[in-house]
Amino acid sequence: MGGLAARKLQGAGQVGVASIMKEVVYGFVTAPALIVVLLAICPPVAADESAMTGAEITTTLTDHTLQGTRDDGKSWTQVFQKSGVTFYSVGSAQSQGAWEVRGDQYCSQWPPNESWACYAMTRDGQTYTFVSASGTRTSGSIEN
Numbered sequence: 001m002g003g004l005a006a007r008k009l010q011g012a013g014q015v016g017v018a019s020i021m022k023e024v025v026y027g028f029v030t031a032p033a034l035i036v037v038l039l040a041i042c043p044p045v046a047a048d049e050s051a052m053t054g055a056e057i058t059t060t061l062t063d064h065t066l067q068g069t070r071d072d073g074k075s076w077t078q079v080f081q082k083s084g085v086t087f088y089s090v091g092s093a094q095s096q097g098a099w100e101v102r103g104d105q106y107c108s109q110w111p112p113n114e115s116w117a118c119y120a121m122t123r124d125g126q127t128y129t130f131v132s133a134s135g136t137r138t139s140g141s142i143e144n
Helices: 003-010 017-026 031-041 054-061
Strands: 064-069 075-080 085-090 093-102 105-109 117-124 127-131 137-142
Touching: 054 064, 054 093, 054 105, 054 117
Parallel strands: none
Antiparallel strands: 064 075, 064 137, 075 085, 085 093, 093 105, 105 117, 117 127, 127 137
8 A cells, every 4th residue: 555545544543623624635535534524514414203102192282283284285283182082174174083192103083984093103393293004194383
């Protein structure tokens, strides 16, 4: 291995800012130098989406209203009462159903259908997403 390359490998673990700038200026960037430069200039990543536990779902939804926008552009709201009653509204149309948390999933039942549908929930900052078993996602934020 040539002298310059050997010296770079020997000092790769001890890269300082001055040597990084020198390497960048001369066009020789070692892997550690590149990582340090990228970390210095890249902004922090936004909060990542994370799965919610049953307790988090209960706390988040109980006596709160979630609002969002459907794929067709219409706004919706859903109220989650502590009693287990839920109201879903789009425009002037409103449906009343029931909700509860089972394990780590939000579940709802909307008459006249007697079956319950359950959804995993995730959170990314102030955005909450319901994820169906088929992977369909509906996102909203807390209104109150």
